[in-house]
Amino acid sequence: xxxxxxxxxxxxxAWLLLVHCVANMPLTKNLRVAIIDSNPALKSRNYLxxxxxxxxxxxTVTPATISFFKExxxxxxxxxxxxAFFGKMQVWDxxxxxxxxxxxRDVGKEYLGLVSLTFPSKSRQARMKPxxxxxxxxxxxxxELYCSNLVKLDLSxxxxxxxxxxxxxxxxxxxxxxxxxxxxxxxNYLQSAIICTVEHVMENDCAWQxxxxxxxxxxxxxxxxFSNIVWTMSPEESLRHKSMSPxxxxxxxxxxxxxxYGPHPRSNALDHFVEKFFSGTGNTAASTKExxxxxxxxxxxxxxxxxxxLSLMHSHDYVSKRLALVGDAAHTVHPxxxxxxxxxxxxxxxxxxxxxxxxxxxxxxxxxxxxxxxxKDRKAANVxxxxxLDGFQKIYSVDxxxxxxxRAAAFHGAQYISPLKRxxxxxxxxxxxxxIFS
Numbered sequence: 001x002x003x004x005x006x007x008x009x010x011x012x013x014a015w016l017l018l019v020h021c022v023a024n025m026p027l028t029k030n031l032r033v034a035i036i037d038s039n040p041a042l043k044s045r046n047y048l049x050x051x052x053x054x055x056x057x058x059x060t061v062t063p064a065t066i067s068f069f070k071e072x073x074x075x076x077x078x079x080x081x082x083x084a085f086f087g088k089m090q091v092w093d094x095x096x097x098x099x100x101x102x103x104x105r106d107v108g109k110e111y112l113g114l115v116s117l118t119f120p121s122k123s124r125q126a127r128m129k130p131x132x133x134x135x136x137x138x139x140x141x142x143x144e145l146y147c148s149n150l151v152k153l154d155l156s157x158x159x160x161x162x163x164x165x166x167x168x169x170x171x172x173x174x175x176x177x178x179x180x181x182x183x184x185x186x187x188n189y190l191q192s193a194i195i196c197t198v199e200h201v202m203e204n205d206c207a208w209q210x211x212x213x214x215x216x217x218x219x220x221x222x223x224x225x226f227s228n229i230v231w232t233m234s235p236e237e238s239l240r241h242k243s244m245s246p247x248x249x250x251x252x253x254x255x256x257x258x259x260x261y262g263p264h265p266r267s268n269a270l271d272h273f274v275e276k277f278f279s280g281t282g283n284t285a286a287s288t289k290e291x292x293x294x295x296x297x298x299x300x301x302x303x304x305x306x307x308x309x310l311s312l313m314h315s316h317d318y319v320s321k322r323l324a325l326v327g328d329a330a331h332t333v334h335p336x337x338x339x340x341x342x343x344x345x346x347x348x349x350x351x352x353x354x355x356x357x358x359x360x361x362x363x364x365x366x367x368x369x370x371x372x373x374x375x376k377d378r379k380a381a382n383v384x385x386x387x388x389l390d391g392f393q394k395i396y397s398v399d400x401x402x403x404x405x406x407r408a409a410a411f412h413g414a415q416y417i418s419p420l421k422r423x424x425x426x427x428x429x430x431x432x433x434x435x436i437f438s
Contacts, residue, residue, distance in 0.1 A: 017345055018167065018326065021072045021352040027359045028352070034161055036153070054082055054197045056303040058228045060207075060220060060338030061114045064430025065345045078116060084223035085111040088206040090293060091411070093396075094213060095404050096263035098411030100421070103287035107425050112207070113338075115220045115228065151322045151366075165366040166323050167351070169344075172313055174329035180320055186313035186332070189393060191215050192238035193310055193335055194231045197303035198253060200296045201225065208295040209336070210257055211396045211407075216336050217256045219295050226302065229253060230335055238307040246301045257295045265292050265411075285418040310334055312390055314383065318375040322366035324351055331382050334393045342430060343382050350377050 019035065022028045061069075061078075069075040089112055092099035104112045150162040168176025177184070191214075198219075204227045208219040215232025222228050231253070233241070241249060255261075313332040318325050327344030354374040358365050395407065413420055 017069075017072075017074060018169070018348040018352055020074045021348060022355065024072045025352060025356050027356040031355075031359070031365075034163070036155065036161075053302055054222050054226045054228070056196045056228065056306055058115050058195075058220065058222055059341040061116055061345075062339075062342045062428070062430040063109060063111065063113065065342050066114060068345065068349050081116060082223055083114055083116040084205075084221045085114050086205055086207045086221050087111045088287075089209070090206060090295075091209045091211075091414075092265050092292065093211045093404070093407055093411060094261040095408065096265050097404060097408030098415070099265040099292050100411050100415040101287045101290045101292075102421065102425050103285070103290065106285040106287050106418075107422055107429070107431075109429070112425070112429060115207075115222050163366075164322060164364065165355075165371075168323065168325045168329045169327050170329055172311070172328045172332045174325065176323070177315060177325055177329055180323050182320065182325070183316045184313050185316065186311055189310040189312070189334065190234070191232050191310045192235045192307050194229065194233065194238050194241050194305060194307050196229050196249075196301055196305040197222070198227055198229055198250065198298035199225055199300045199302050200227060201299055202296060204296050206293075206295075208257065212256060212261055213399050215393075216396065217253075218336075218338075219257060220338075227296075227298070229298075230338075231256070232310065232334075232336065235307075235309065242305050242307050249301055249305065250298050253298050258297070264294070283418060285421045287421070288416050288418060312386065314386060318347075318379060319368065319371035321368045321371075324371050324374060326351055330378075331386060333386050334389045336392060337389055337428065339385055339389065339428075343385060346381065346430070347374075347378050350374050 019033055022031055022033060066075065069078055087104040087110065089102040090099065091102075102112060104110055150164055151166050153161045153163065153166065155161065166176065168174050168180070170176055203223075203225055204219070204221040207221065209216050212233075214234055214237060217229070217231040220228040220230065231241070241252065244252065311332060312334065315325055315330045318330050326347035328340065330347065331343060333340050333343065351374045354370060354377075355365050357363075357373075358367070358370045363370050395403070414424055415421070
């Protein structure tokens with residue numbers, strides 16, 4: 001088949017957004033797109049409904065991503081699935097030396113983010129073969145000559161596709177990236193994350209994160225009386241927690257989010273001095289006066305407990321001729337801030353924009369010079385966020401007196417210095433591109 005203009009390979013959330021974006025942009029809506037993915041759930045319109053028991057796999061979506069969803073007409077589909085907004089967040093350290101609270105009102109917003117369920121996909125292995133006009137001799141048809149300048153994808157069912165541009169959205173172990181010979185840099189964190197869904201007596205409307213000696217534990221609201229757990233720990237501990245009885249696991253979760261490992265943070269005279277000093281500007285963030293709160297207790301586990309290893313990976317190149325990588329195929333980060341999926345959505349938006357710009361001037365959408373504009377835009381932002389998250393992971397992986405004090409000072413600064421608090425919120429929400437007072 002020699003008719004495809006764009007081919008997208010797997011990782012459903014990245015390519016689904018990209019397809020929707022391309023289909024709704026006036027300049028690109030007539031492009032022909034082939035999706036290569038064998039996930040049967042994607043053929044159904046009824047999976048992950050609001051009434052279903054929440055799955056353990058969720059994504060935290062920023063307001064910037066939500067705005068993009070609305071811009072391309074995808075928001076109405078997200079609303080049909082289970083999701084929950086949260087307008088507050090509390091982060092604290094197990095030492096009890098400091099905490100910080102964030103509130104959407106600090107930056108004049110209604111919410112800080114949204115937690116939405118995801119669905120795993122399974123790749124249909126495709127082999128990419130760049131075709132070459134050197135193999136063609138006189139007497140070949142016009143169609144064969146046209147196809148000689150495209151990328152050939154041999155599918156596992158025996159069919160072949162020819163494409164002007166192949167977009168690899170097939171996850172951190174990207175087959176597309178491997179076939180293209182694109183190298184990566186990265187390392188394993190020697191940590192695993194346990195994820196699951198827990199139930200409460202009442203609804204949770206705040207995102208909670210506590211840094212423990214083995215890594216952070218997060219409690220994320222996902223609607224009704226349910227929350228999602230993302231708990232970073234050693235691989236050995238993750239296996240132990242997976243094999244616990246439900247009752248033992250709930251006790252361990254509540255201990256980690258409440259009285260275990262160390263005391264609750266308390267305000268002191270220095271905090272009040274810092275708050276008073278920075279409130280002199282008359283523009284104090286609302287959450288600076290909010291006291292530490294204990295998260296709602298879990299009463300049961302309602303989903304499968306899953307564990308997966310954590311790592312950092314960044315591709316040396318996002319593009320080559322007739323190929324672009326997006327999402328986890330290009331970069332993976334530590335989940336401690338829930339930013340990985342938003343980086344992927346940013347990739348999809350930027351690539352769709354570049355494709356539209358190319359179409360507007362009659363360029364070949366697989367041209368390397370055109371695709372490098374996408375790489376230049378996204379690589380800088382992704383590297384900055386990767387560095388921030390990796391730095392947090394390293395700083396909070398060491399239990400050392402002087403470093404504990406330094407971490408406490410950072411918490412105090414984020415809690416009581418309003419300009420710093422607002423900058424942190426804006427960066428995490430995707431409203432600013434750089435982490436420091438941009």
